[in-house]
Ligand SMILES: Nc1nc2c(ncn2[C@@H]2O[C@H](COP(=O)(O)OP(=O)(O)OP(=O)(O)O)[C@@H](O)[C@H]2O)c(=O)[nH]1
């Protein structure tokens with residue numbers, strides 16, 4: 143029977159093991175493939191300028207809405223005063239075109255627009271990678287006509303959190319996952335899985351039913367952590383929460399075990415079985431994502447649902463902090479040039495965006511931005527050092543609220559007005575999804591440290607009831623839209639134009 147103790151790892155041990163787990167020849171071949179393709183694409187870019195823009199963020203961060211609103215605005219010539227090429231009238235045409243990768247699902251733009259504009263509902267969650275190509279015809283600053291191809295790639299942020307697994311052995315991953323699951327509030331959510339783990343003998347014979355139960359209980363724990371009351375972000379392996387067609391396959395039927403680090407598993411043991419499947423997971427899912435998608439991106443926006451983490455409480459905010467640090471370690475940042483294209487494809491601009499900022503009055507947007515800036519500051523400094531440009535903004539791709547000042551005696555309070563989705567609770571009221579309400583979601587502090595340095599800094603849904611939480615940023619219905627000149631309304635937004643200017647503005651000069 144396994145002993146119930148979680149072992150700590152030494153850094154040297156980790157490095158040695160990472161080396162053992164990766165095959166240098168395979169790595170060189172893989173790197174050569176990536177470099178050769180990057181060089182080819184770099185050459186193509188010179189003849190036919192193209193930007194591959196990666197849009198990522200954790201589940202529910204706002205990727206689908208961001209891409210839909212961005213394309214809608216570009217195609218229909220939306221009101222984007224800060225996006226210079228469009229505001230000055232230099233963009234003559236923007237249209238969708240068949241995407242370049244036949245094996246990647248198309249981003250379902252038309253259905254997403256219909257949901258938002260005609261049905262007044264948010265599009266359904268999308269759980270896989272998708273892509274869309276946009277052709278932008280514009281007049282350069284010097285007056286000549288040019289074309290920019292914009293490939294937009296929507297992929298789950300959870301897949302990014304899988305990339306560090308590539309250099310982690312099974313025992314390292316097991317130990318880290320177990321140690322994390324002992325922290326609060328995770329420990330309470332992991333109790334069923336922990337109880338089952340105590341019954342397993344890693345050195346005993348391999349057993350499919352034990353593996354299935356362990357994987358199911360481990361997945362339940364990850365799902366519980368993702369619930370909006372906890373809003374945890376660090377939940378690898380990413381495909382456990384979004385298995386798609388591959389649910390139940392052996393590469394998704396493993397879980398951490400409490401195993402010693404210095405020795406190899408006995409043949410045909412449960413431990414050997416789990417280790418084999420963990421390695422298959424990396425080969426089947428993580429490596430292809432890295433090779434076929436991630437390594438090809440030129441620019442990146444990372445959407446972050448900071449307000450949902452604040453809703454949940456200090457632990458969620460710290461977890462978000464750790465997840466973003468881990469994500470940022472994955473990016474290969476730096477200035478793009480022929481050498482970097484040959485040896486190591488780079489992302490030369492990266493934007494961190496606090497999404498859904500319309501859930502806060504505009505007078506607090508700077509504070510929201512400051513909070514995200516503080517969370518990504520270490521990685522942003524590293525990226526700048528490597529020659530990448532980094533920016534942080536608060537935006538709302540589709541603005542679902544309007545702002546009002548409410549008088550209380552002699553003072554005026556800045557509030558937002560929107561329609562909370564059916565079932566949302568604010569104070570003691572449960573909403574029906576039809577009623578407008580003026581809200582004061584809570585004031586973010588001027589100094590973001592106040593929220594980050596103390597695990598008891600504020601009360602969120604993790605610890606307090608809905609009525610007693612210090613912040614409340616409810617989910618809202620999309621805005622009611624008025625028809626535009628040609629009958630189709632434009633989508634209201636906050637700083638989507640600034641995001642576009644940063645992400646592609648320099649390539650439309
Ligand atoms: N108020 C407001 N809510 C938004 C905005 N963008 C997204 N939301 C809300 O966030 C939810 C998730 O947005 P999506 O764009 O579907 O998020 P996603 O990152 O694509 O999520 P997955 O596909 O599940 O990974 C939506 O259903 C809306 O409730 C916004 O700009 N303003």
Ligand SMILES: [Mg+2]
Nearest residue numbers: 205206267268
């Ligand atoms: Mg989506």
